[in-house]
Amino acid sequence: MTSPLLHTEPRFADMHVLITGAGGGIGKVLVELYGNSGAIVSGADQEKGLLGELPLANRLVFDLGDEKATSAAIRDFTADHGVPDILINNAGFTRGETLDAVSNDVWEREIAINLNGAFHVTAPIVDAMCQRGSGNIVFISSVNALGHFGNPAYSAAKAGLISYMKALAVERGRFGIRANAVCPGSVRTPAWDHRLNKQPELLAKVLPHYPLGRMVTPEEVAHAAMFLSSDAASGISGATLTVDGGLTAGNLRFIDDVLGDQ
Template identity: 70%
Template sequence: MTLSNLHEFLGLKDRHVLITGAGGGIGRALVAAFTAAGAVVSGADRELQSMSELSLAYRLVFDLTSRTQVHEAVNSFINDQGTPDVLINNAGFTRGETLDQVDGDVWEREVSINLNGAFHVTTPIVDAMSKRGSGSIVFISSVNALSHFGNPAYSAAKAGLISYVKALAVERGRYGIRANAICPGSVRTPAWDHRLQNQPDLLARVLPHYPLGRMVTPEEVAQATLFLASSAASGITGTALAVDAGLTAGNLRFINDVLAGEN
């Protein structure tokens, strides 16, 4: 497929795409993927410096925990640049924890960033999209929204995103708006570097849980997001797509531990 045919297939050439969390590992892969698809890409992040090396049409800076900051930045963006054709809600945050480590402050911070923040970004944009009569929104959720793998507060927030996706799909579909979610498993970004420094054997313990025997890459998450956002997925809305190297398909370690040697 030629570049011209690819652009025609995806229908994103010259479309304006806004990506939150643009300066992170997955965010940078998203910027690269949508740029390669011919889109005009703008980015948002908590700090301007994290986006300084990215080729972006427009840069928004806000803290997701501040409703005022979010609304001011997003409304200013819409007034200056118009309503984006695509919104990618990628920004998020978590830390490894079990239920015993979650107190009220942890719970409120993770829900504020991962769920409430995405809602505050989306609301003015989906309103503007509704008035125009078209729009595509993709949320980066997590496999933690589908099954429990620890991080209870983060998991609750990411599960909330999937419910929000369904609400948008059902109640805003009549305005030409599609909403979907991507649910990555562990993604090999720089966020893993400090964990691997502290626990050099961590990957050896993590990877056997994945049927493909590896983590997914930021580029694989970006490619799946690109598809759901594009006109190639024009009939798809209200879905949650796992991009997880098979993690949620089943538990091979359980099979090997329980059934191995019975035949």
């Protein structure tokens, strides 16, 4: 049964949206939602197979960790298809879960993909948006950018995205550019499903930290991004919107464990 969150009004009719990480759990939902809303959707990912049979007008394949490949792909894309109205920087990657797992190579790779890669995609597109006089950028950051929940290199990169987003909002707003960020908590994507298949007991450890008692869904994250990129958010720029089931509002586990029995 299709989730009701996948049904949207055609508020993006004929607008061109470029989504990075389009083949991932959140990316696929973004593609579907924007498509259902009337947008012309282009998607980018690091392997052609990840884009599969997604209903995309254009497919871009490049590794965000490769500056030259990324810049060339964006240059060719805008030359052939014009400048998108909306850019959703959704791609993300992490492997080093704690400081003990973060080597020099891990740090360099995660910063290259999650922060530098987003810059190399965004900067030339924003320059062209400024010349046109309009444009909208949404970064899918993370609650890891707002507090430490593990994954140190990834967290540093996602925090960098928020700083970059604010720079765009402040310095490019005069050219009709809006920039915002969504910060999800744990999202129930296939990546989490694979992890829980190996460690089913992990869910019972994760959920008590979330006031809503559950992870958020890709649809909930995607709807937040769509809101920020829509005319309904026309006065919002430089904002960070958490979609985290209440995780960053406070420490529920502390309340329950320390204060609950008093």
